[in-house]
Amino acid sequence: MKSIVILISGRGSNMQAILEADLPVRVAAVISNKPDAAGLEIARRHGVPTQVVNHRDYDDREAFDKALAAGIDTFSPDLVVLAGFMRILTTGFVHDYNGRLINIHPSLLPAFSGLNTHVRALAEGVKIHGCTAHFVTPSLDKGPIISQAAVPVLPGDTEDTLAERVLEQEHIIYPQAIRWFAEGRLSITRNGNVILQNQKSAEIALRSPWEAQ
Ligand code: GRF
Numbered sequence: 607m608k609s610i611v612i613l614i615s616g617r618g619s620n621m622q623a624i625l626e627a628d629l630p631v632r633v634a635a636v637i638s639n640k641p642d643a644a645g646l647e648i649a650r651r652h653g654v655p656t657q658v659v660n661h662r663d664y665d666d667r668e669a670f671d672k673a674l675a676a677g678i679d680t681f682s683p684d685l686v687v688l689a690g691f692m693r694i695l696t697t698g699f700v701h702d703y704n705g706r707l708i709n710i711h712p713s714l715l716p717a718f719s720g721l722n723t724h725v726r727a728l729a730e731g732v733k734i735h736g737c738t739a740h741f742v743t744p745s746l747d748k749g750p751i752i753s754q755a756a757v758p759v760l761p762g763d764t765e766d767t768l769a770e771r772v773l774e775q776e777h778i779i780y781p782q783a784i785r786w787f788a789e790g791r792l793s794i795t796r797n798g799n800v801i802l803q804n805q806k807s808a809e810i811a812l813r814s815p816w817e818a819q
Contacts, residue, residue, distance in 0.1 A: 608684040608788045609634045613674075613691040618645015619773065620689040620710055620780050625652045627781035631788045634681035637674070639693055661693060671699040678703075685787055688742065689780070697744040705794065707742040708787070710780045712772050714738060714754055719747030724768045727759065735759050735768060737776045739783035741794065750800045752783045752792060 609632040612621050621636060622645070636649035637657045646656045659677050664670035670693070678686055688709040700707065713723040715738040727735045736756040743749040755775035759768060786792050791803040802809065 607632050609681065610685045610687050610784065611678050611681050611683040612636045612649075612687045612689050613678075614638050614643055614645040614689050615640050615692040616643050616645065616690050618643065618648050618690065620776055621645050621687075622648050622652075623777035624687065624689065624781050624784060625649070625654065627785075629781055629785050629788060631685075631784060634683050635677075637677050639670075639674070639691070645690075667694070667696050668698070671696045675699060675702060685784065687780075687784060694746065695742070700742055700744045703742075705741065708752065708783060709740055709742050709747075709749070710776050711738045711740065711747050712769065712776065714756060715740060715747055715751060724765045724772065728763060728765065728768065733759050735772060737772050737779060739779050741800070743798075750794050750798050752786070752800050752802075753779045755779045 607630060611634050612624060614621050614636060615638060625633060633654050635655045635657055636646065637659060638646050639659055639661045641658045641660055646658070649656050657677050659670070659674045661670045664673060684706060686703050686707045688707070711719070713719070713727065714734070714736040717732070718726050724735070734756050736754055738754045739752040741749040741752065755778065757771045757775060786802055793801050793803065795801060
C-alpha cells in the first residue's frame with residue numbers, strides 16, 4: 607500500500623477529509639510548521655503520528671526546507687500532500703519531490719493563484735469559482751492540474767459563505783486525487799498536463815452544486 611505524509615499549517619479540514627475518506631493509502635505522518643495547528647490534534651485522534659518543524663526555528667527558507675525534508679524522509683512516503691500548508695517551498699525542495707508532491711488550491715487555477723482567492727473572486731464579480739488539486743512545481747500554483755470542482759458565486763455571498771461552498775468541494779476532490787495517485791492512474795504528459803488512466807465517465811461528470819439547491 608502506498609504511504610503519504612500530509613503537511614498542514616492550521617485547521618486541517620482537508621487533512622481530516624483525507625483521513626476519513628477510507629483511501630487505499632497509509633497516512634504515515636502529519637507534519638506542521640506551526641506547533642499550535644489545530645489539525646495536529648485531529649491527526650492524533652486518528653492515531654496518526656505527528657511532527658512539528660517550526661519554521662521560526664530556522665534562519666532561512668533553505669534551512670527550514672532541509673529540516674522539513676529530513677522529517678518527511680524518515681517516513682519514506684510515496685506522496686507528500688500539502689493540505690493548507692502555508693509556506694512557500696524552495697525550488698530545490700520541490701524538485702526533490704517532483705511528481706510526488708500535490709496541493710489543493712481554493713480557486714479554479716490558473717485564475718486567482720496566490721492568497722485571498724475568495725475575496726478576489728468576489729471583487730472580480732466572477733460567477734463561477736471553485737478549487738483545484740494539482741501537482742506542485744516551482745512556480746507558485748502553476749503545476750499540472752489533476753482535478754477541479756466548480757461552485758456558483760451567489761448574490762449576497764461573503765468571503766466566508768463562498769469559502770465554505772468551495773471547501774465542501776475541496777473535501778471531495780482532494781481525497782479523490784489521492785485515490786487516483788494511489789491507484790497509479792495519474793501521469794503527466796510532456797506538456798505538463800495530467801492524464802487520468804482508465805477514466806470512467808462518472809469521474810469526469812461535472813460536479814454541480816446548482817442541482818443541490
Ligand atoms: C483550504 O482552503 C486550502 O485550499 C488552502 O488552505 C485552506 C486550508 O484549510 N490551501 P484546511 O486547513 O484544510 O481546513
